[in-house]
Amino acid sequence: MALLTALAVGAGGAAGAVARYAVGLSVGRRAVDTGLVNVFGSLLFGVAIGADFGGAPAVAVTVGFCGAFTTFSSFAVETVRLAEDGQRLAAAGNAVGTLAAALLAVFLGIALGAAL
Incomplete structure (x- = not known):
């Protein structure tokens, strides 16, 4: 891996992590903020x-920023916690809704990106 690419991933990752933290602070509801970042991150990706x-800028955005901004593990934990708390319908809605919205966002993002 070239040094410039590695630095681009690191810079993108740092920005993505800070952005993820900021969304969490501003939204304040764990499953909601995680869903928002996962869908928006999918759109951006x-x-x-x-x-x-291509090149370092693409890797900085995709692997770096989106990789740090989105969070599959938090999504999984929050879905399980909803189910454990007896909110099975909310857990199922979170799982299906987030996945469907994220996939749709990727398709939309690809179309938007191709139009640029």
Whole structure:
């Protein structure tokens, strides 16, 4: 891996982690903020793929920023916690809704990116 690419991933990751933390603070509801970042991150990832700008900038956005911004593990834990708390319908809605919205966001992002 080239040094520039590694630095781009690190910079993107740092920005993504800070952005994720900021969303968590501003939204304040764990399952909601996680859903928002996962869907928006999927959209942004799709735009980067669709735009096909390649190189270090693409890796900084996709692997770095989106990798740090989105969080599958938090999504999984929050879904399980909802189920454990007896909110099985909310858990199922969170699981299906987040996955469907994230996939749709990627498709939309790819189309938007290709139009750039």
